Amino acid sequence: MTIPLDAAYADQLDAADDLAGLRQAFVNDEPDLIYLDGNSLGRLPRATADLAADLVRRQWGTRLIRGWNEGWFELPERIGAKIARLIGAEPDEVIVADSTSVNLFKLVIAALRARPGRERIISDDLNFPSDLYILQGVADLLGGRHEIAMAYSSDGIHGPVETILGLLDHNTALLTLSHVAFKSGFLYDMPALTAAAHAVGALVLWDVSHSVGAVPINLSESGADLAIGCCYKYLNGGPGAPAFLYIRRDLQAQLVNPIAGWMGQRNLFNFDLDYEPAPGLRRFLTGTPPVVSLALIEPGVDLLLAAGIDRLRAKSLAQTEYLIELWQQRLAPLGYTLNSPRDPARRGSHISLGHPEGLGIDLALINELGVLPDFRAPDNIRLGVAPIYTSFRDIYTAVERMAQAVTEQRYLKYRDHRPAVT
Incomplete structure (x- = not known):
């Protein structure tokens, strides 16, 4: 279809948006800034700012250590149960703990130990690199017995589904993928791939960091075994917020936390010298939660x-x-390419647009044109749509300024710049 290229049409779409009022629930100290990086760091909810003041001044400042018996101790499970409602899990199948990478480490080792004699771990080149580093570290830690079989995307956009299916065999211990690919936004068919892995007796671990809070997920209906996810993207939990992990209820007693710690001990205040895991998911806690x-x-x-x-x-x-x-x-006439799937059923909530001058354009948008996306090498300008606060006018204005960055050659002055964080 052809749509009108004017702000009035964007405003018309916003007027019909029944979620538009939720935009006011977030701090917006720069009204002229177009924020399209919610897929990397979500905005600050106003209620979070109020809670932070209460946590520091009253709960910590006044209640002191009494706070542990006034709600702190139950936080990992209570918030986990709420996240469970977003990912189609039972309340006792999700707990908040540690970082995404630490949770992945714990669950990968637990899964491999639960499949002794199987030596293959399958992933793909669209997976978040940190996930792959964890897999490499685990394989080394376990004595190099495990092979990491990589499936490679033919275009860097779409997941290599057929290759993954071809790699699955009865030597496969674990299939682990990002539900939504961090660069292109490709969305895997979770139920289909989970079923294929189960058909050969393998376990499946999904990283839902780029889908939770923006894409419907149903871990229970999909039959997923394990999942991890971060809380600072679409969940708007703050920079470096603790992450969560999911273990299907029937697997919890079978899996062993490789980083045993006192928060996962059955009777932690008995201070026994020998570790005995707590029942249920709490056994996958390790140290004192932040x-x-x-x-x-x-x-x-x-x-x-x-x-x-x-x-x-x-x-x-x-x-x-x-x-x-x-x-x-x-934008296509100005050299921008679509680096995300065109099929909406196979796409998450961010769009990547490529351009030969991508990094320079990204920096011009941030430093001069009041648009805040992010950049992922080699040429991806990622535009994160967080539907809870992104407006259609935001999208229209961002596109106009992306055009301006090229037509006015704003990128030229940034050709020699590469900031530490892009």
């Missing part, structure tokens, strides 16, 4: 639950389709 950063995850999750994941997905699809239509009419 209460302040952990508690600050909750307001963002509450906002998503209030919005409803199906409504968020419907808006996300409408907004990414709108963005792609604007790209086709306005």
